[in-house]
Every structure is written in structure tokens, then in C-alpha cells.
Amino acid sequence: MNVSALTPSELKRRLRKTGIFLQTGSFTTYLKTSISCVVEGIGLLYADYPLVEQDGFADFHITLVRPRNLRRWFKPQALFLFDGNTIFKPLPLDQAFPMLEWGLNWCVSNHVNHCLVIHAAVVEKNGYAVIMPAPPGSGKSTLCAALINRGWRLLSDELALVRVGDGKLIPLPRPVSLKNESIEIIRHYEPKAIFSRKVADTIKGTVAHMKAPSDSLVRATEVVQVAWIIFPKYQAGAKACLEVLPQSRAFMRVADNSFNYSLLGLSGFKTMTNLIDASLCYDFKYSKLDDAIEMFGALKPKV
Amino acid sequence: MIQNYLILQALREPEALISLSLPDWDLLIRQARRANLLARICILLDERGLLERVPSKPRKHLKWSRVTSEKQIQAVHWEITQIRNALAKIGMPVILLKGAAYVMAKLPSAKGRLFSDIDIIVPKDSLNAVEAALMLHGWAATHHDAYDQRYYRTWMHELPPMQHIKRMTVIDVHHAILPETAALHPDSAKLLAAAQLLDGYDDLKVFAPIDMVLHSAVHLFYNDQLDQGLRDLVDIDSLLRHFNSLPAFWPSLAVRARELELSRPLFYALRYAVHFLKTPIPLDMIIAAQIGRPNSLTLMLIDQLFERALMPAHKSCSDWLTGAARQILYVRATWLRMPSLLLVRHLFHKAFISPKVE
Numbered sequence: 203m204n205v206s207a208l209t210p211s212e213l214k215r216r217l218r219k220t221g222i223f224l225q226t227g228s229f230t231t232y233l234k235t236s237i238s239c240v241v242e243g244i245g246l247l248y249a250d251y252p253l254v255e256q257d258g259f260a261d262f263h264i265t266l267v268r269p270r271n272l273r274r275w276f277k278p279q280a281l282f283l284f285d286g287n288t289i290f291k292p293l294p295l296d297q298a299f300p301m302l303e304w305g306l307n308w309c310v311s312n313h314v315n316h317c318l319v320i321h322a323a324v325v326e327k328n329g330y331a332v333i334m335p336a337p338p339g340s341g342k343s344t345l346c347a348a349l350i351n352r353g354w355r356l357l358s359d360e361l362a363l364v365r366v367g368d369g370k371l372i373p374l375p376r377p378v379s380l381k382n383e384s385i386e387i388i389r390h391y392e393p394k395a396i397f398s399r400k401v402a403d404t405i406k407g408t409v410a411h412m413k414a415p416s417d418s419l420v421r422a423t424e425v426v427q428v429a430w431i432i433f434p435k436y437q438a439g440a441k442a443c444l445e446v447l448p449q450s451r452a453f454m455r456v457a458d459n460s461f462n463y464s465l466l467g468l469s470g471f472k473t474m475t476n477l478i479d480a481s482l483c484y485d486f487k488y489s490k491l492d493d494a495i496e497m498f499g500a501l502k503p504k505v
Numbered sequence: 506m507i508q509n510y511l512i513l514q515a516l517r518e519p520e521a522l523i524s525l526s527l528p529d530w531d532l533l534i535r536q537a538r539r540a541n542l543l544a545r546i547c548i549l550l551d552e553r554g555l556l557e558r559v560p561s562k563p564r565k566h567l568k569w570s571r572v573t574s575e576k577q578i579q580a581v582h583w584e585i586t587q588i589r590n591a592l593a594k595i596g597m598p599v600i601l602l603k604g605a606a607y608v609m610a611k612l613p614s615a616k617g618r619l620f621s622d623i624d625i626i627v628p629k630d631s632l633n634a635v636e637a638a639l640m641l642h643g644w645a646a647t648h649h650d651a652y653d654q655r656y657y658r659t660w661m662h663e664l665p666p667m668q669h670i671k672r673m674t675v676i677d678v679h680h681a682i683l684p685e686t687a688a689l690h691p692d693s694a695k696l697l698a699a700a701q702l703l704d705g706y707d708d709l710k711v712f713a714p715i716d717m718v719l720h721s722a723v724h725l726f727y728n729d730q731l732d733q734g735l736r737d738l739v740d741i742d743s744l745l746r747h748f749n750s751l752p753a754f755w756p757s758l759a760v761r762a763r764e765l766e767l768s769r770p771l772f773y774a775l776r777y778a779v780h781f782l783k784t785p786i787p788l789d790m791i792i793a794a795q796i797g798r799p800n801s802l803t804l805m806l807i808d809q810l811f812e813r814a815l816m817p818a819h820k821s822c823s824d825w826l827t828g829a830a831r832q833i834l835y836v837r838a839t840w841l842r843m844p845s846l847l848l849v850r851h852l853f854h855k856a857f858i859s860p861k862v863e
Contacts, residue, residue, distance in 0.1 A: 230562075258528035259562050263535065285535050286820050315572035316565060465576045 206249035214241045223260055225252040227358075227374035227422050231306065232260035235298075237280055240266050243299035243398050247377045247413045262309040266298055284309065297401050300409050303379060307360050310374065311461040317363040317372060318473045319461040324357035324371055325349045330429035330503045331371050333362045333481070335459035338406070341436030341488075344384040347412055348491040349498060351392035356418035357426065366469045369476045370425040375418040377411035385410045391491060429503035431456060431481045434488065442493035445485040452483035480504070510822055512536040516739060517783045519549040523558045530563035532821055540735045540817035543567060544574035544617035570617075577620045581608045584623055584674050589708055591642035595634055598710045600626045600700045602679065602720065606711040607740070609703055614743040618736075622666065622675035628697060629680040636664055636678065644669050644676060652854055660686045660843065682720050683727060684842045691723065691765040714748045715761045722774035723767060726811075729838035731831060734815040735781070741774050742782040749785070759793035772797030777811055810834050 205213065205224070216222050221234035224244075235241065263285040268274055269292055280298035282290050282305040289308060293301050311319050322335035323346035336342040343359050350356040356375045363372040377398070380388055385400060385408065396413040431452055432444070447455075453474060457463045463470045482504050488494040511533040515522055525533065537543040547567035550556040556564065585605060592599055602624035607615035627635050640646075648654060648665040657665040662681035668674070681693045700710040712720055721744065725737040748754045762771040772794045778784035798804065813830035816822035840848055 257562070258526070259531045259560075261562070261566070285539070287539075313566070313569055315569040465573065467576055467579060 203253050204249065205244065205251050205253060207253075210241075210245055213245050214238075217241050217244065221265075223254045223257065224248060225254045226306070226376055228372060229261045229310065229374070230254055230257065230259065231309070232263045233266075233302075234264070235266040235302075237266050237268065237295065237298045239296065239399070240280075240298045240302055243302070243411070246396065247398055247411055249413075250416050250419045262306075262313075264302070264305060264309070266302060268295065293404075297404050299398060300379075300401055300404055300411070303377065303411060306376065310361055310363075314363065315462060315466065317365050318463060318466060318470055318477070320362040320364065320456060321360065321459045321461065322362040322456075323359045324362045324373075325354040326357060326371075326426045327354050327499075329427065330501075331357060331426040332430040332432055332498065332501070333371070333428055333456075333477075334432050334434050335362070335456055336434055337459070340434055341384070342434050343379055343381070344387060344436065345434050345488070345491070345494055347378045347380060347384070347388045347395075348391055348495060350378070350415055350418065351388075351395060352495045354498070355421060356414050364428070364473055364477055365425070366466065366473050369428065369473060369480060371428055372425055373418070373422050375414040375422050377413055379409060379411055381409050382407045387491070388412060428477060428481050430501055431478070431483045432486045433484070434486045434494075436489065437487050438489055440487045440489045442488040442490065442497050443486070444497060445487075447483040447485050449478050449483060452481075453478050510536065510816065512540060512542065512735070512817060512822070513781055515546050516542070516549070516742075516781075519546065519553060520555065522546075522550065523555055527560060527562070530560060534563055534566045536817050536819050536822060538566075538570070539819040541619045541733060542617075542736055542739060542817075543570035544619065545736075545739065546617070547571040548617040574617045574619055578608055578615065578618070580674075581605055581620055581623065584672070584676075585609060585709070587642070587669075587672075588623065588625065588639075588676065591638050591644075592635060593708070595627075595631065595638055597627075597631065598700075598702065598706075598708050600697065600710045600712070602626055602712070603724065603740070606717065609706075609709060610711045612744065613747050614740045618740075622677055624677045624679060626679040626682070626693070626697070629693070632664065632678065632680055636667075639667055639676065639678070643671060647675070650859065652859060656851070660684055660847070682723050686843045686847060687727070687841060688844075689727075689766045689769075689841075691719070691767055695765065696720075714744070714751060714754065715758045716765075718744050718748065718758060718774070719762055719765060719767045719771060722770040726770045726773045727838055727841050729835050729842070731814045731834055732818060734811075735817055738774075738777060738781055738815055742778045742784045745775075745778060745784050745786065755787050755790040756793075759790065759796075762794075763796065768794070768797030769799070770797070772799075773807070773811070777815060780812070781815065810837075 217234060218236040221232050224231045224233055265283040267281050267283060269279055269281045273279055278295040279292035280295045280301055281288060281292045282301050320335050322333045323342045324331055324333050325346060334342050346359045357371055357373040358375060359378040361374055363374060365372055388395060398411040400408055400410045402408045457474060463474060511529060515533055537546050547570060550559060588599060601609055604618055604620050605623045644667040646665050647668050654665060662684045663677050663679040666675050666677050682691055683689055696712060696716050699713040699716055701713055703709045703711060721737060721741050762768045775786055775794050779786060810830045810833055813827045814834050843851060
């Protein structure tokens with residue numbers, strides 16, 4: 203049964219009273235909240251995600267609450283609780299849904315150790331995946347959002363999970379986080395895309411989340427072979443251009459963007475080495491999304 | 506009466522875990538994670554060849570945590586190498602305490618353990634030299650507040666924790682196992698004199714087995730921080746089970762406790778190890794430990810407090826008195842560590858004068 207099988211009032215009631223077991227990729231999150239913007243965000247962006255009450259097991263237990271302090275009367279806040287523990291400082295109530303998204307990323311990046319976890323977007327076409335690691339502000343999510351509206355499958359817009367052992371990429375399709383100008387750019391680029399309400403004045407500026415394409419959710423258990431590692435960089439007016447990156451540089455830059463490279467020790471090093479060896483690595487500058495889509499479409503995997 | 510919490514069942518009888526239902530696993534993983542014992546449970550199962558019989562979802566969590574523990578144990582080795590280099594010119598062995606000692610002495614207590622800092626102990630008259638040597642090698646004092654500096658340097662049994670500026674690792678340099686101001690005065694000279702060189706090293710020592718047990722008992726039952734309480738009790742349980750095979754371990758433990766004025770903490774350590782973890786302890790030892798038993802009324806109260814505060818700080822292991830029990834034990838520990846007037850002054854300062862940490 204998917205979230206969409208519940209009426210809005212039933213979803214609200216469950217989230218408040220019993221909590222839901224929400225399946226995202228290979229993880230199950232137990233979620234409980236009575237904050238209405240979170241309920242609304244779940245109903246909208248997680249409509250096609252399965253509910254898995256029957257197992258009675260969740261990987262992560264999350265509650266979003268309004269702290270019972272004096273501020274609830276004039277500047278209400280939201281608090282993210284990981285199994286009852288405060289992880290982040292409270293944020294304005296208005297930011298509760300983005301906070302849930304950031305919190306879900308935190309859950310994965312802080313616990314999952316059977317994969318090399320890289321801060322990167324991952325998309326796939328014809329059985330080959332491209333990993334796009336990049337620091338915030340490089341346009342990774344914008345490019346990812348454009349690609350998945352033009353035939354690429356979304357694996358994740360935040361977390362590349364490279365399985366230790368076989369190096370396969372494990373999908374974790376969740377809503378794509380867009381910031382500031384990117385929101386309108388993608389809205390125009392794909393008018394049919396579904397967005398959460400814009401939230402202004404967050405630590406990342408104005409944010410909105412785009413619903414993951416349903417095809418990527420149907421295929422959320424299909425692992426993929428990596429073929430390319432591409433470091434995107436949006437640069438106003440730049441002509442789209444792929445520049446080959448030496449393996450050694452690519453290695454260090456991916457390691458810099460990894461959450462648990464050092465924690466995994468030797469198996470982290472081996473996983474990273476195999477990942478770089480299997481991939482063609484590029485720096486990529488672009489200013490027009492259509493040019494980027496065209497160049498990505500012409501990519502050939504390593505033979 | 507201690508309830509039949511899953512986390513305790515898991516530690517006492519890991520074999521029984523393979524028949525656990527998924528909802529029970531869900532709860533056990535959460536309790537164990539909060540107690541920092543997830544990796545420990547992973548290893549208990551693996552040693553019995555049962556890990557692969559755990560359902561795959563909870564098994565993933567166990568293995569994730571084991572990766573973290575393995576990394577931390579590796580980091581402890583590296584950190585100790587750095588400390589040895591820093592203190593090479595001091596010209597005396599470094600004595601490792603607690604977790605670092607368990608790792609380097611290859612004791613079973615080290616298996617699946619998670620670490621927050623490294624503790625060492627040195628003679629009091631070497632403190633300045635050790636502090637200076639560590640500073641030269643990149644460790645810096647962490648408590649800059651003048652009151653905190655005085656608190657540590659005048660009253661406590663350790664320097665303010667020092668943090669390495671690059672690796673961000675923390676070392677606690679002790680000169681005793683209880684504060685100067687405490688009513689009990691276990692003689693540090695005796696502890697240091699009995700410390701044993703580690704196999705293969707001429708500059709690293711650990712406490713003798715009986716002193717190791719006594720130190721972990723003092724550490725747990727005279728400590729104001731009980732958030733790692735169950736983990737510390739697991740350490741004690743594991744030490745006792747391991748040293749059980751040493752000749753004359755139990756008789757010398759009781760004698761040594763009396764010699765070091767530590768019969769009370771030893772009594773508590775044995776009592777709660779048996780209560781929580783069913784540690785096998787010879788009857789003679791149980792009888793000998795009675796010398797450290799408080800009066801029945803006190804013991805009844807202390808039981809109520811520790812039975813709550815030693816459990817993981819998780820809602821499934823708490824009742825309406827748990828918060829109060831932790832508070833009372835905090836005050837108790839501080840009271841045991843300082844004479845009452847000093848304590849009043851200290852708590853007053855902490856409450857009203859010290860800058861608040863956000």
C-alpha cells in the first residue's frame with residue numbers, strides 16, 4: 203500500500219497517532235508528527251512511496267515536534283528528534299518539511315556503513331549511472347532535476363551509496379532539493395513537475411522540493427553499475443564542456459565529498475579505487491540545461 | 506527489581522536473540538544504539554556464529570556499528586602511538602586507563618567498544634612535564650574559563666581535558682582515580698607501583714587486573730556522568746569474566762579493595778553486575794564484598810537509583826522516576842567527590858556564574 207492510498211485526513215491521523223512506516227529506497231523510516239506542513243509535504247511528495255507497517259521494523263525513528271517552550275506562542279519552532287534525541291537545533295516551524303528532508307539525509311549519512319556514502323547526485327540511463335559529487339552551489343541538484351525530467355532515472359540527488367564489495371550503486375530516490383533561482387528554472391523547464399511549497403529564509407536560502415519521478419520509485423530496488431563521475435559547475439554564459447579529470451584528482455575530490463571514506467578504512471579505499479577505475483571522470487561546466495542534457499545523452503561508458 | 510529489558514537479555518544471553526521477532530529487534534537496536542552497545546552485541550553474536558541468522562534488516566545495523574567500532578579501535582592504536590611519541594622524552598612509561606587499556610592489553614572488554622577519549626595516569630609530580638610535552642605536540646587545553654581551570658587543577662584528579670588541534674582527539678591526563686577533595690583516598694602510588702608493562706612495549710603500562718576492576722568500579726559508581734552507565738557495567742562484567750581464570754584473582758580483589766579504601770564501589774560493582782548482567786561471581790567473593798555494603802535503608806534507595814540510571818537513556822527503559830534518579834545520582838557523585846561546603850560553592854558557581862553553553 204502506498205501513501206496515496208490514504209485520504210489526507212487518514213494520513214494526518216496516522217502521522218499524529220500511530221506514526222507511519224515509510225519505505226524510501228532500501229530504508230524504512232518510522233515517522234510521527236502532527237506538524238501540518240510536514241503532513242502536507244508527505245502527502246504531496248511521498249504519495250507513491252510504500253507503507254510497510256507489516257514488518258514492525260524501522261531503520262530510523264523520527265519525530266517532528268513543536269518544542270513546548272514559550273516561543274510556541276509567537277515564533278513557533280519545529281524540532282527533529284532521532285529516536286527521541288535532539289540532533290539539530292530547532293528551526294522555525296515553517297521549515298519543518300525541509301528539516302525532515304535534511305534529517306533523513308543525516309540518518310543515512312551517519313549510520314550506513316555497508317556503502318561508501320558520497321555527497322552526490324546519481325542518475326542512470328541504459329543501465330549506466332553518473333555520479334555528480336559537488337559542493338553546495340555548484341548546480342548539482344538543478345542539473346539532476348533537469349536530467350530526471352528528460353529520461354534519466356533518479357537514484358538520489360544527495361547521497362550516492364556505493365556498495366562495498368561489488369561497487370554497485372544503491373538507489374535512494376527521494377524528493378530533489380532545489381534552492382533559490384533553481385526552483386523557477388526547473389518549474390519552467392518541466393511545468394508538470396510537482397513541487398512542495400517554497401520555504402524562504404532557511405540556512406540554504408529559499409528551498410523547495412520536487413517530487414521524484416514515479417518510474418524511479420518503481421525501480422527503487424534496482425542497483426546500477428557506475429560509468430561516469432562528473433563534477434558539474436554552473437557558470438553563467440559558459441559553453442557546455444566536459445574536461446577529462448585525472449584519476450588521482452578525481453579520487454581525492456570524491457573522497458572529500460564522502461561521509462565515511464575514512465571510517466570504512468581499507469574497504470573504503472578499495473571501494474573508492476574500484477569506483478574510480480570503473481568510471482570516466484570529468485569536470486563539467488555548463489550554463490544551459492538543454493546543452494547539458496545533450497552532452498549527457500552522448501556519454502559513452504568506458505569499454 | 507530490574508525488569509526484563511531486551512538490551513539486558515541480549516547481553517546476558519545472546520543465543521536467545523535468534524528467536525527475536527522483528528518488532529523486538531527494532532526496539533533492541535534502539536536501546537543498544539543509545540547505550541553505545543550495538544557493536545558489542547554484533548560481536549557477541551558473531552563469536553557464537555549466530556550473526557548470519559539475525560534477520561537482514563537488524564543485522565545491517567549491527568554491522569554498521571561494528572564498522573564504526575573497528576575504526577575507533579584502529580584510531581586508538583594510532584592515537585597511542587602519537588601519545589608515546591609526545592611523551593618519549595618524559596622518561597617514564599605511560600599508564601593507560603579504561604578503554605585504551607582494554608584495547609592495548611587485548612582484553613575482551615575492548616571488543617565492539619566505542620570511545621570518546623583516551624585516559625592516562627601519571628605521577629602527580631610529572632603532571633607539568635606531561636602537560637607541557639603534550640602541548641608541544643599539538644594538544645591544547647579545552648576549558649579556558651578561569652573557574653574551570655581552578656576546578657580541575659586544585660580539586661580534581663585530572664588536568665582539564667586536552668584536545669589535539671588537528672585530529673580533534675581528546676586526552677584526559679589523570680594523577681589519581683578520585684578527586685583530591687573526595688572522602689576516599691585510593692593511594693595512587695600503590696596503583697602506579699602495581700601497574701604492568703604491556704607485552705611488547707617498554708613505555709606503556711596498564712593497571713594490574715584487580716586495580717583495573719577497582720578503577721572501573723570507582724569510575725562508574727563515583728561518576729557524575731552516567732550516560733555510559735550500562736556500557737561501563739559491561740566493561741566490569743567482561744573484566745570479571747576474563748580475570749576469573751587468574752589464580753587468586755578473587756581473594757586478592759577483596760584485599761586490595763580494602764587496602765585502597767574501595768570496598769564500597771567494589772560492592773556496588775559486583776552487586777549491579779550480577780543484577781543486570783548475571784556475572785558469575787564466587788560465593789566467597791560475594792561474602793567478602795559485604796564489608797562494603799551500606800546500611801539497608803541506603804542500599805534500598807541506591808538500588809532504586811542505579812536500577813534506573815544504569816539503563817540506556819531511552820524512553821523504553823525509563824519510567825517517571827528515571828530523570829529524578831539521574832539528577833540525584835549527579836548530586837550524589839559530586840557530593841562524594843567534594844566536601845559539602847565546596848560542593849555548595851561549586852554547584853552555585855555552575856548554576857549562576859559559569860557561562861552557559863548553548
